[in-house]
Amino acid sequence: MSDKTFSQLDLIMEFFKANPNRDIAHPEVVDWVTKEYQLRTGKVFRDPDRGIRSLHQKGHLQKIAKGVYRYDPNFVILRKDLEDFAPNLKKQILERDNYKCVICGMGEKEGVELHVDHIKPKDLGGKATLENGQTLCARHNFLKKNLKQTETGKKMFIQMLESAKASNEKELIAFLEDVLKVYEKHNINGHIVWKK
Numbered sequence: 738m739s740d741k742t743f744s745q746l747d748l749i750m751e752f753f754k755a756n757p758n759r760d761i762a763h764p765e766v767v768d769w770v771t772k773e774y775q776l777r778t779g780k781v782f783r784d785p786d787r788g789i790r791s792l793h794q795k796g797h798l799q800k801i802a803k804g805v806y807r808y809d810p811n812f813v814i815l816r817k818d819l820e821d822f823a824p825n826l827k828k829q830i831l832e833r834d835n836y837k838c839v840i841c842g843m844g845e846k847e848g849v850e851l852h853v854d855h856i857k858p859k860d861l862g863g864k865a866t867l868e869n870g871q872t873l874c875a876r877h878n879f880l881k882k883n884l885k886q887t888e889t890g891k892k893m894f895i896q897m898l899e900s901a902k903a904s905n906e907k908e909l910i911a912f913l914e915d916v917l918k919v920y921e922k923h924n925i926n927g928h929i930v931w932k933k
Contacts, residue, residue: 748774749788753798753808763789763804783850784879794859820865827853827870834872840893843874850875856886888926891917895931 752769753761767785774782789806792798798806822830830853837844837851844851854873857863873881881889898913917931 745770745774745782745785746788746792748777748782749785749792750797750808753792753806754810757808757810760801760805760807763806766806784875787879820859820863822853822865822870826865826867829867830870831872833867837872838874838877839871840877841874852878854878854881887920888929891920891926891929891931894920895929898931 748770749766752766752773763786766789770785770788771782774780789798793800793806798808799812801807831851835844838849843849852873852875854871855863855865856869856871859865863869880893894913894916898910898917901909901913914933920926
């Protein structure tokens with residue numbers, strides 16, 4: 738089978754359809770899909786986890802637990818409410834953001850793969866609009882996953898704080914602690930806890 742006759746999502750679905758009505762954890766799917774994709778195309782399947790999440794969001798797979806999915810041919814409910822960005826809208830968003838990740842500033846010049854991301858995730862009702870789109874590098878898009886923008890930010894500030902503490906950067910520590918206190922003051926994302 739040539740790589741032009743199937744997509745990465747097709748390959749993930751091929752695995753699940755061969756294993757119907759079974760709860761399957763990510764590693765099992767990822768191992769098979771990456772190996773099979775390499776065999777069939779000679780290329781590397783970069784983010785199978787994202788593909789699995791996408792198929793769940795679209796209603797092809799049921800999420801049983803964190804990282805565990807099931808394909809049940811009798812319960813496939815395709816979600817028509819999930820909007821993807823049209824190619825011309827993706828181009829507008831990339832141009833507006835100067836073809837750079839809005840988080841780290843890296844872009845195509847640095848050899849970074851760019852994605853157009855929903856600020857408010859699709860399965861939380863986020864629409865495919867210019868205002869709800871942002872350019873992220875593959876790394877930051879993966880880190881964001883399906884989190885709200887404020888959740889992603891809080892997690893990144895916590896990571897930065899831990900790094901600043903490890904290198905004893907006092908000014909940066911004070912700044913990041915102040916930012917995290919603002920989250921607490923406004924009761925934003927209290928389920929994400931930072932160690933004081």
